[in-house]
Amino acid sequence: MNVVIMGCGRVGAQLAAMLDQDGMKVTVLDKDAYSFRRLPSDFGGTALVGDGTDADMLKKAGIEQADIFVALTQGDNRNVMAAQIAGKIFNVPRVICRIYDPLRNDVYESLGIEAISPTTVFAELLKKKLSETTQK
Amino acid sequence: MYIIIVGGGNVGYHLSKYLLSEGHEVLVLEKDAVNCARFEDDLGSICVRGDGCEVATLVEAGASRADVFIAITNEDEDNLVACQIAKFKFNVPRTIARVNDPKNEMIFQKLGVDSTISVSGLIFQTIEEKLPAHPLVHLLTHAASGIEIIEIKLHGKSKAVAKSARQFKLPAGFAFMLVIREGQNPQVISESTEFKCDDRIIALAPTGRENELRDLLIGPPESD
Numbered sequence: 001m002n003v004v005i006m007g008c009g010r011v012g013a014q015l016a017a018m019l020d021q022d023g024m025k026v027t028v029l030d031k032d033a034y035s036f037r038r039l040p041s042d043f044g045g046t047a048l049v050g051d052g053t054d055a056d057m058l059k060k061a062g063i064e065q066a067d068i069f070v071a072l073t074q075g076d077n078r079n080v081m082a083a084q085i086a087g088k089i090f091n092v093p094r095v096i097c098r099i100y101d102p103l104r105n106d107v108y109e110s111l112g113i114e115a116i117s118p119t120t121v122f123a124e125l126l127k128k129k130l131s132e133t134t135q136k
Numbered sequence: 137m138y139i140i141i142v143g144g145g146n147v148g149y150h151l152s153k154y155l156l157s158e159g160h161e162v163l164v165l166e167k168d169a170v171n172c173a174r175f176e177d178d179l180g181s182i183c184v185r186g187d188g189c190e191v192a193t194l195v196e197a198g199a200s201r202a203d204v205f206i207a208i209t210n211e212d213e214d215n216l217v218a219c220q221i222a223k224f225k226f227n228v229p230r231t232i233a234r235v236n237d238p239k240n241e242m243i244f245q246k247l248g249v250d251s252t253i254s255v256s257g258l259i260f261q262t263i264e265e266k267l268p269a270h271p272l273v274h275l276l277t278h279a280a281s282g283i284e285i286i287e288i289k290l291h292g293k294s295k296a297v298a299k300s301a302r303q304f305k306l307p308a309g310f311a312f313m314l315v316i317r318e319g320q321n322p323q324v325i326s327e328s329t330e331f332k333c334d335d336r337i338i339a340l341a342p343t344g345r346e347n348e349l350r351d352l353l354i355g356p357p358e359s360d
Contacts, residue, residue, distance in 0.1 A: 053213050055239060077189055077213035080220075084247050103191035104217070107225045 004029065004066045004092075006052030006082050007073035011098075013038035015070065020045045027061045052082040055089065063090045071097035076104055083113055137161070140202045140228075142188030142218045143209035144171045147234070151208070153179060163197055188218045191225060199226040208234040208253075216240075219249045251279070272350050275338070282343045285313070288353055290335045296353040302327040310349055314338040 001024040005016050008030035016028045017040050026045030029052045030036065036047045050057035052071065063069065069086035071079035076099045083097035096114045099105040105117035137160050141148050144166030152162045156179065165188035166172050175183035186193035188207065199205070205222035207215035212235060219231040233249045235241045238257040245252060265273045271294075273287040290297055296304070301312055312325035316336040323329065331337070331353075341349050 054237070055243060075213065077211070077217040081213040081216050084216075085243055088246060089243060101190065104189065104221070107191060107221055111220075111224055 001025065001068065002062060002066045003027070003068045003070070004058070004061050004063055004086070006030075006069070006071045006079070008035040008038060008047065009072060009074065010038065012070075012072040015072070016045060017043055027066075029057065029061050053078050053085070055085055058082070058085060058090065063092060066090075066092050068092070068094045069096075071095075076101050080104070080108055080113070080115075083115075087113070137203040138198070138201055139163070139204045139206065140165065140188075140194075140197055140199060140222070142205075142207040142215070143234075144168070144175060144183055145208075145210070147208050149174065149178075151206070152182060156182070165193060165197060189214055189221060191221060194221060194226060199228060202226070202228045204228070204230045204232065206232045206234075210236060212236050212240050212244075216244055216247065216249065219244075220247065223248055223250070271354055272346060274346070277343065279343075283309070284341050284343050284346055286339055286341055286346050286349070288337045288339065288350055290331060290333055290337065290354065292333050294331075294333070294354040296331040296335075296337075297333050299331055300327065301325050301329045301331070304352060306352075307348065309340075309342040309345070311340040312337065313340060 003019050003024050003026045005012050005026065006029045008028045012028060016026050020026045020043055028045060028047050029050055031051055033049045039047060048061050050060065052058060063086055069083065069092045071083045073079055079097040079099060083095050086092040087095040096116065099108060099115045099117050100119050102117045102120045105115050108115050139155055139160050139162050141152055141162065141164045144164045148164055152164050155162045162182050164175060164183040165186050166183055167187055169185060172183045172185045184197060199222055205219060205228040207218040209215055215233040219233045222228040223231045230250050232251045232253065233244055235244055235252045235254045236256060238254045241252045241254045261274060264270055271289045274284055275287055276285040314322045315325050315329060316322045316338065318334065337353065339349055
């Protein structure tokens, strides 16, 4: 499996390390080389400096051979744009993107983009935890 | 018409000024307070501070009754997302996006934006055409049909000089239209038209393939 991950923040780096451990061929893309410090020293994949909303950069990252693309930068719009370029221009079979803004998340989900809103997920998780403790 | 503009920088300011003078209803969405104040001072209450990519802001702006939606910020990803939300969530009939990286033009169109304006592309093209040695000028691009109307200026060493139009087998999609000569009325090019030095030839070409016609009439760039 070839995986391209855009954004080497905490989540991106951790996901990259986990998939690398599972034996996948991982390429991580980030605008800032300093972000790659988060990758473990035994990371066997490729780390590439560049902007994932740039189609040429995605090509360099091997998007044409990718089976999976995950967009995990801090910018919702950058994630959405890169995810659509990966899915609709380069026909990557599985594309997932992070969208912090829940309303924007809904719009893009209705357009057939697989998106996760950490805001909603985390708020629901907290609510569940709190309701568990108050019931006691 | 009701026109929403996302991005209240310089382009947004002058664009909204023009659209107001044409009698349109204009609303500008801008994140920066200083930029917003400039609108308030000069043009009245037409600028709302907010993020044009946010659904809540667009609801408040009345995006569902907008006729045209224009996104002209400096960030391509913001322009794309604003236009997509306007089009797919609020059904705005016409969305226009500024494209800062020329190669995003095609991508934006594939992703549903109705029209794109490539700023660096426009500047580049204008400068290229102002270079004295440049023989090819883009007169008009018709995006819907994928054709360009171009002007090619012949010089002494051009391949077409002293040849007639019938000697050229133009590929499909290309056509000669007019020849313009100093001191004469433009003439429609017929098969018997003979080209001369300093002729300006107006022709039709498929978008992106105009250089083929230049190579045919003038020769490849090395021999210019």
